[in-house]
Amino acid sequence: MANGPQKRVLAIHDISCVGKCSLTVALPIISAAGLEVPSLPTAVLSTHTGGFTGFTYRDLTEDMIPILEHWKSLGLQFDAIYTGFLGSFEQIDIVCKIIDEVGKNAKVFVDPVMGDAGKLYSVFPDNFPEGMKRLAHKADVLLPNMSEAAFLLGEEYRPGPYTEEYIESLLKRLSGLGPRKVVLTGVFFDDKKLGAACYDADTGKVSFTMAEKIPEYFHGTGDVFSSAIVSAVMNGLPLDRAVEIAVDFTHGSIMRTYRAGTDLRYGVNFEEGIPRFLKQLGL
Numbered sequence: 001m002a003n004g005p006q007k008r009v010l011a012i013h014d015i016s017c018v019g020k021c022s023l024t025v026a027l028p029i030i031s032a033a034g035l036e037v038p039s040l041p042t043a044v045l046s047t048h049t050g051g052f053t054g055f056t057y058r059d060l061t062e063d064m065i066p067i068l069e070h071w072k073s074l075g076l077q078f079d080a081i082y083t084g085f086l087g088s089f090e091q092i093d094i095v096c097k098i099i100d101e102v103g104k105n106a107k108v109f110v111d112p113v114m115g116d117a118g119k120l121y122s123v124f125p126d127n128f129p130e131g132m133k134r135l136a137h138k139a140d141v142l143l144p145n146m147s148e149a150a151f152l153l154g155e156e157y158r159p160g161p162y163t164e165e166y167i168e169s170l171l172k173r174l175s176g177l178g179p180r181k182v183v184l185t186g187v188f189f190d191d192k193k194l195g196a197a198c199y200d201a202d203t204g205k206v207s208f209t210m211a212e213k214i215p216e217y218f219h220g221t222g223d224v225f226s227s228a229i230v231s232a233v234m235n236g237l238p239l240d241r242a243v244e245i246a247v248d249f250t251h252g253s254i255m256r257t258y259r260a261g262t263d264l265r266y267g268v269n270f271e272e273g274i275p276r277f278l279k280q281l282g283l
């Protein structure tokens with residue numbers, strides 16, 4: 001049970017009304033883990049952009065500074081800031097300013113959401129990765145997938161399978177952009193297992209956590225994974241244990257969805273994995 005005040009984790013992501021990703025994933029998962037989740041929506045979309053056509057897109061860039069100013073007038077400071085999908089290029093610098101002004105003692109988790117399978121999401125301009133480096137620089141924990149890692153480092157995306165040496169080199173170079181801790185998702189060395197690699201610049205330690213690989217693309221799993229990491233770390237668990245728990249939670253969500261045979265564009269069934277996830281967090 002809680003002792004002391006609840007921690008406040010500011011979540012900065014879009015609301016994709018349908019399709020389970022970003023805020024509709026971050027809010028239930030992090031809240032279930034006992035943390036308060038004030039939210040700053042970056043855009044409102046009728047669905048996410050992956051696999052649907054004709055989606056609506058309301059960019060909320062203009063609201064962000066007035067929202068920040070109101071929060072400052074209330075003297076708010078957050079214990080953590082967790083950023084994901086941003087609604088425009090201009091939001092990159094706005095989010096940096098938010099971190100500076102209401103995250104003075106916050107642990108900063110940056111999921112540099114930009115793309116997958118080597119492609120930028122269709123709504124982002126080509127210079128988006130260059131800007132995202134400024135936000136990555138502010139992260140305590142950076143949470144890219146393999147495509148986002150390549151975009152941030154300005155190198156060509158490799159489809160895999162990978163070698164441990166290549167993954168280690170990516171992790172260390174990503175940490176060189178600023179973050180002391182990096183968790184890379186979509187890591188695989190053969191076609192049987194898929195997982196995450198974790199690097200802590202303070203200990204120099206690299207660790208890998210793998211689970212069974214399912215040969216399909218599951219939407220929203222990056223957000224499920226990152227939300228689980230934020231939940232575990234803000235509950236005081238060490239990052240390598242947080243990664244194990246997040247891999248287990250994400251893999252369970254994928255297996256449940258795969259067995260149900262539902263349309264994969266509508267996201268994974270993470271909800272039914274929440275009780276097991278909370279037990280692993282010791283809650």
Ligand code: PXL
Nearest residue numbers: 016021022048049050085220
């Ligand atoms: O899950 C990443 C994500 C978040 N938000 C929107 C997206 C995507 C991935 O496609 O389209 C709007």
